[in-house]
Amino acid sequence: MSRHWTRRFIMGGLGAMLVPAGVLAAPPQVSLRPRSRGEEFGRQARGGVDGLIARAGLSGQAVCAVADVQSGLELEASGGDRGLPPASVAKALTALYALETLGADHRFTTRLLAAGPVQSGVLKGDLILAGGGDPTLNTDDLAALAADLKQAGVREVRGDFLIYEAALPVVRSIDPEQPDHVGYSPAVSGLALNFNRVHFEWKLAGKRYAVTMDARTGKYRPDVDIAQMKVVSRSLPVYTYADQKGVDQWTVASAALGKGGARWLPVRKPGAYAGDVFRTMARAHGIVLKSARTVERLPAGATILAQHDSTTLQPILKDMLKYSNNLTAEMVGLSASVAHGRRPDSLKASAAEMSRWAEQRFAMKGTLMVDHSGLGDASRMTAQDLVGALVQARKQDMLRPLLKPFKLRDSKGRVNRAHPIKVAAKTGTLNFVSGLGGYMTAADGTELAFAIFVADTDQRKRIPRAARERPKGARGWNYKAKSLQQDLIERWGALYGS
Structure with a gap:
């Protein structure tokens, strides 16, 4: 009534x-x-x-x-x-x-932390990329953090490269009832990059497809290892997803691709994704990092080397x-x-x-x-x-x-x-x-x-x-x-x- x-x-x-x-x-x-x-x-x-x-x-x-x-x-x-x-x-x-x-004035902070001293350009300990819940962090921001790391005097990291994403719960998909491939239902954690989406692009080259998976922005297009794509000769399903040894492994049906195109796919391992891209950006500044490893807690006494603050x-x-x-x-x-x-x-x-x-x-x-x-x-x-x-x-x-x-x-x-x-x-x-x-x-x-x-x-x-x-x-x-x-x-x- x-x-x-x-x-x-x-x-x-x-x-x-x-x-x-x-x-x-x-x-x-x-x-x-x-x-x-x-x-x-x-x-x-x-x-x-x-x-x-x-x-x-x-x-x-x-x-x-x-x-x-x-x-x-x-x-x-x-x-x-x-x-x-x-x-x-x-x-x-x-x-x-x-x-x-x-x-209204709250800002989300992403930090680079040192678990050990920096002596003569060498970090004698672990480097930690620590998420602070910033939903807007992108590849450009990680590139700026890598430049800030160099500016802070770090040339070499002797310890491990650690990822901290536990500031927020880690959730594999916002709504698990959604299809695996939809970009509007990515994983969630305290560390996100590019809205936790990876850019998939394909082009027909002769009889085969050339594919890329990258973390692109308008300025950078770093390839990623954490998400991989394989084109398979079939009609349906269009996409399949599997977690294989810590990698987001995708397949796509060749019958659905045409001559070329692109779309954003969801990321299921946001911390590893951000770590993958940061390693690339650090390498561009001559800083070689080990493969990223996730930690549940921040070590006591870690010091801030650089940080990125979001807008309000x-x-x-x-x-x-x-x-x-x-x-x-x-x-x-x-x-x-x-x-x-x-x-x-x-x-x-x-x-x-x-x-x-x-x-x-x-x-x-x-x-x-x-x-x-x-x-x-x-x-x-x-x-x-x-x-x-x-x-x-x-x-x-x-x-x-x-x-x-x-x-x-x-x-x-x-x-x-x-x-x-x-x-x-x-x-x-x-x-x-x-x-x-x-x-x-x-x-x-x-x-x-x-x-x-x-x-x-x-x-x-x-x-x-x-x-x-x-x-x-x-x-x-x-x-x-x-x-x-x-x-x-x-x-x-x-x-x-x-």
Whole structure:
């Protein structure tokens, strides 16, 4: 069942309590009659919000809620207390969690440590690359650290080259139910590089393929040994993955390659990946390191030789919301849980800590997350929970400046830049799951907070794991879901903002 109160009725009623009796007794200066809102509004209003949802023709469930930002009053809801998978809309909650726990000016630090003295350019001990949870670390940053190591006077390392990635739990895949080859579900740890993705490129040379696996940026393209690819004569499966002697070993079907192309593949051993690339960068400066070895603890008394500090948290979160980067969400969420005083041993444990925080901070009693990115479809969030959090967050202007504009479209699907309603929101998309939550400003300047979740969890469960990248029917279902989201936004703009 839906609930519907017009903002004009509520605000008018509150205002009438404050108006002197003499003013109420005076005749109106102009004729009072309803404002004509046109045929489109009539179509949207027919049957209320439940009628609008029914006409969308979507399988599964659709829930929504909308509230006035200034008063905090809920204006309309349908199934708003029913939890559904939020998909990447969850990242809005993760951003709030990280901002409040870590602070907008927090920086993540990656360090080079010496476990031993440096004498006459020789480190007589181990060199340690220690991750500090930076989700934005890239090959350029490791190159700069290698140059800083040389600048610190180190020319030779007599001991081992150690990798410390245990500042955060080590997780093989954000969502193990995803296909092995999708770049949006990489491994997670306290040390990440290039969003834990490796660049795979292939070119047909005669009758054979030339392939590369590298850690490229715009400036560098170092080959890696930790991830290897073999082209196999077959049609399906397109990719296979195996952990072979500490190496990410991939195969790809030759029938799927064509003449050439490239894609990013996930890294399953992030610490070893970063160590592999750093060895290459150090060698370019004449510093030869042994193969990297991972350690669970940092040695006592290690000294800092060089360090790289990330940018501050706020722009990191803005990019996370803009590009919907799953690894960033997981790493900042885990870092926030560690700072919260609990040492989680998994994404689920950390997400549960975030859920407890959300209940205490925003009274989100119907929300239980299994990760920080929304990739896991077992997460549940209610529309009313999110709207309540959005209203409270707006008072401190915590989230809206980080959200990207959501463009409304015309009847032909084209972006309508002249649309009178302006939206800043976080989208969320999984196969047969679609979410949208954020803020909308109506034509008259009224600001509303809203959340819309649509999901067909039964149909999603029937998708084979190997087909989850592009399952049949998901694209058309998603189009209908997005059309419903715009219809609801336009309904609310007409009802409460004109």
